[in-house]
Amino acid sequence: MNRLMIWLRSQWVPFILLAFLGFFLLYPIAYVVPSATHFQQTVLDPGGRPILKDGQPVREDVWTLYFFQLLATNPFLWRCFINSLFIATLTTVLTTLLSLPLAYWFTRLRFPGQTVLAGLLLVPLILPPFVGALGMERLLNPYGTINLLLMDLGLMDPQRPFDWLAEAGLLGVVVLEVLHLYPIMYLNVAAALANIDPTLEDAARNLGASEWRIFRTVTFPLMLPGYFAGATLVFVWAFTDLGTPLIFNFSQVLSVQIFNQISEAQTNPLGYALVVTTMLVTLTLFYLSRLFLGRQGQYVMMSRGGVGSRVQQPRGTSLIGIYLFVGLLGFVSALPHLGVVLMSVTGRWSFTPLPTEFSSEAYRLVLSERLAYTSITNSLYYSLASTTLDLVLGFAIAYWVVRRPGRLAAFLDGLTMLPLALPGLVLAFGYLTCYSRMTLFGWEFGKWLDPANNPTLLLIVAYAVRRLPYVARAAMAGLMQIPPALEEAAENLGASPWRTLRTVTLPLLSASLIAGGILAFAFAMLEVSDSLMLAQQERYMPITRAIFGFWLRPDDGPYIASAMGTIGMGILVISLVLASAVLGRRMGELFRA
């Protein structure tokens, strides 16, 4: 073990970490980029028939940037691109509008029921939006719950129901994304607000500034870094989400087009071009926000003036207003969840606002359908394995970045954070295509990494790489709060490096590591893009892929999918409750970019 620690401190570690990230993060990207410009073309004879040689068509190599141009010249693809941008932008704006007042209320005011309501705000996090879409589907049918209620109220002509799913595709996706993502924005903004020394605002107030002026000139500029972090996450998420548009059957977005291109991945560079475009957008955004913040400087608040910071207690109408807003938002954002739960216990539900008969049939089927229960155990297994990987990697990276700062560590840090800007879709597309033909001295080890063969390893790695930033950040934050003097003291008293790690560093770090680990676990359970793209064989499918598969089945499929969604929610509730129990108010810091 001591040797392990000595080794951990040796110069080799960053290189091993870099090699891992290089192979599983940079290589897939490096593979995707040239594939967007290169393909093999069948050679045709003047009559337009393929020229054959030994019964196989003759092919030639072609290098071209045509497929990037195509995005602009093909009106359909252009529309997809614009739609994706629109969804992401509108989602970011709407989540901002929702989160600003929420964050302000929950950090600056004290009112009864606050903790319960704050918990309610986090509810959307426990369900991937596409499962939520599944729950909404039933409510939004032409003769679904919402329309039937409107008809009962006389607000809708029973012969002319509004087809929400068909007519509101784009906005429906936005609404679902907003309902799912506003907690992430809220947590970021609230953390940023809570971080602002209240005396900075008092100082402005004292000098005669109005409340709006204070917000404009002091509060807002100071919370910008936190806000940008949240906004970038939300934008990237909404820009590349695959599950929600798939369920809403809204295919005019880049993510769905990329998904459609999988089957042609080896003959048509279009998919790669779309992936590269997506990546460019998110990386540019990330770079811009970093650039902007770099100029502005990240502010270390000088101190927290504890004395009498102005905690207001809203009363009367403003309090009722807050309750109404939060309650309504909580209710609306819990609607998808309610929909899923309702569907899962439905016995009969046809042209009525609510089910007329209830049954536990769907849960029985989950236990008896092989796909259902294996997918649950698969997901648990993948998530646990990827969490373990994350914890090991995250700790090693954090140790290097915090304790051995330098150029190498900075590079490692940057690389670790890259997945935040890199859509899961891009990575999954890269994984799907880049390893399968790899050989090393004639040994076809690529076979073991080919998801068509067995996606286990790649799924675990994909989950781990995608959530590594969160775990590494948690570990770094924890490690930064442990003065090296504590470790030095232990070693000074004769403890071996391993003993120091075990008795000083890890116990002090455990809260951060556990919290980071639980979040990594929860998000691995929720992962959609990787799961939909990489898991092609039933026995390896994770829960999200199985839910999608069941959802497609016409008769009892949606009910089983809902039951599985409910079970997934249960697992996530438990892990998030655990995380917040360990972390308390610092929960929000983990979602920051």
Added chain:
Amino acid sequence: MATIRFAEVVKSYGATRVVDHITLTVADGELFFLLGPSGCGKTTLLRMVAGFIDPDEGEIYLDDRPLKGVPPRLRDTALVFQNYALWPHRSVAGNVAYGLEVRGWSRRQIAEAVDKALRMVRLEGLADRRPMQLSGGQQQRVALARALVVQPKVLLLDEPLSNLDARLRVEMREEIRRIHRETGLTMIYVTHDQKEAMSLADRIAVMNQGRIVQVGKPREIYARPANRFVADFMGESNFVPGVVREASANGCYRVDTPLGSLVGTPADNDLRLNTRVVCCIRPEAIISDARHGAPNVLTVRVDQVSFLGETVAAKLRAGEQTLVAVSLFNGLHDWRPGSEVTVTVPEHQVIILPE
């Protein structure tokens, strides 16, 4: 022109009363100190003047104008925060200019005023720096300049020197004294450092547990503390318990103590015989001298002598009682631990306090 009057001001947080019926007047142009241990309510009182906290009961008047309901931004009370509260995203000049921007001054006027304010706190040349690039003392000066530049009626200072090291603190004290002299502003200054208070204040209000214990000029409070708390808080003291036996000459009383009979001056004229009291003796009042016939001559054993540079401190023992003595010139340094010596305390320096 600004006077501040507190009338029966009360503030409670839950069951704890942080400010308990405070009535007080701060005169125009006065450098007034609120002094007390942490948690005594002094900062709360200050923030009430600034408007960040509303009193539960009572009223605060600024030039006879009641402040109730006036929002902080309309009060014309500039506050220097304990942590300075400098905005990290604005430059030094930007921080100082803020209040003037709010007041709608023209760009040129602002530039001039900022320049002048920075000169006043001797920060010319640092206008374009960010607050984080400044030292603690410089940050303090920026905070002062920012408050002064808006020409407030009252300048409120909330433990402004507590984050500075000892040397800077002394330097900044002089700055504040100078600024007070130059501007003639009414200032309320909150601190827990009695040296700071005594060296700067025109008047001091000593606070404890939300009440004002004593108000007066620094010398008065030091020499004639109202009770044991003030005496203790204003500097080191020896407390000797005893019982009042009889009145003696010059308004003095004789007290029976474990040290023997002591003659002292009561802090409070209303002293009844045969009540239990505490005699307070400042360390510097113990003189190494044995005047025959004078009262308060004690024979004590030297326990320990510490050389402190400009002074010498000694720990003395008389029976069960330990006394601390400090001296500059009076020959304490000749003492050796273990020797028996005779000391005298002048009767006006034995202060009889209620128990």
Added chain:
Amino acid sequence: MASPVRSVGLWIGLAVSLLALAGCHFDRGEALRLVILSPHREEIRQEVATGFQEWLRRRPGYENAVVRIEWRDIGGGSSQMLRYLDTLYRVHPEGVGIDLLFGGGTDPYLTLKENKRLEAWQMPSDLRAKIPQNFSGVDLYDPEGYWHGVMISSLVIFINREAQNRLGLGDWKPMRWRDLGHPRLQGHVTAGDPRMSGSVRLLYDLILQTYGWDEGFRQLMRLGANARGFARFSDSVTKDVVFGRAVAGGSLDSYAFSAITRERLRGDSETVLEAVFPYGETLLNPDSIGILKGAPNRRLAELFVEYNLSEDGGQRLWMLKPNTIPGSPKRYSICRLSVMPGLYDPQAYPPTIRSVPINPFEEAQVGRLVQFNNRLADNRRYVMSDLFGCWIVDTHAELSAAWQAILRSRSPDTRYDPLEERLFAPPCSEAEAMKKNAVLRPGRPVERAEQLTAWIEEARMRYKAVREEALARLNTR
């Protein structure tokens, strides 16, 4: 937290032991392995897997056989699978590690056979005697043995009566495919994307063959203009109707029948769902199986094909209700039609134990069937998909907006409308289309992209122009 170290250690220990447990995630040696690429649904996969093992164990030499079937599903229909196989064979021409293709109609097998990517297998004579090679002009299996139809699929108009009545469309009685293009159904029809699903493409080619290219395409465009959206998978069409999102849609018979069966099981005496075989326009199409070139488990693959064709094997599975007689399914009603006329014999198999009410071999005599040319459908699969994709799916918003504008701008009893004529005019002639098919094949992505862009441009321009004219007409009225 008594000992945080221990809890971290516990976590790692747990994960490591799970890692060990996951041996099951990597192959165990002893089972017989079969890799099958199939768009078939879970019910069929499960029933076939258990049925095959039981059937196999009755054969000498396989008494204790354990078969592990690895189902490959690439998340798309048969067209997607064909593309998938194409790319795989390009890299590994000698074999792709997959034994069989199972399902997806017949035409993918025609393509695969042409490209020499199938292995031939001859039926034993007893089976040959029971299954006709050709029925009503349709090959039920390849005379050379490269593929075998194991069940018959058909396409029906699947209707939700409740939704129909609520929308006030009670008098709409669909008899033929063209009824899906009725103006009153605008927004209430569901349709699929032929690029995603083989059965959807089959339906559209059926419409083309039934009405001829020009009229057929007109009908397809009407259907598209009526559609509320395009489902990604053929199952989704069925689901849209089941959940009342659409009044009707063209669906695989088996999906419709299993939904109806399920609806009945849910205790509704008067069923809401109905499946109609279009009169004179019904297609019978064998759903086939074929052994892929370089199949790693050739012998077992052949046995699997034989099982699916046997009366005591797959044939009983398709048509019978669960747990009725030996060889019937264990859990699901699969609702598929057998290729073996003997299974429709009411003496041997009384209607009470069957899950499908019709007999395709009789339907032919009633005159419901249409002659369907599978080879033609296969030859134009790419152009069909992309034409429909560009002109109808990807430009659906513009198309249906134009159609709605036309409907609003004219009186309900209009017989002939030049705008309608223009909107639904076929984009190109049949001969042109056939010529384009070569370009649209995988292998010439640039030309294909250029063609698609041109089509989309053209479609959008036309729809926009028609819509503007219709709106102008509305304003003048």
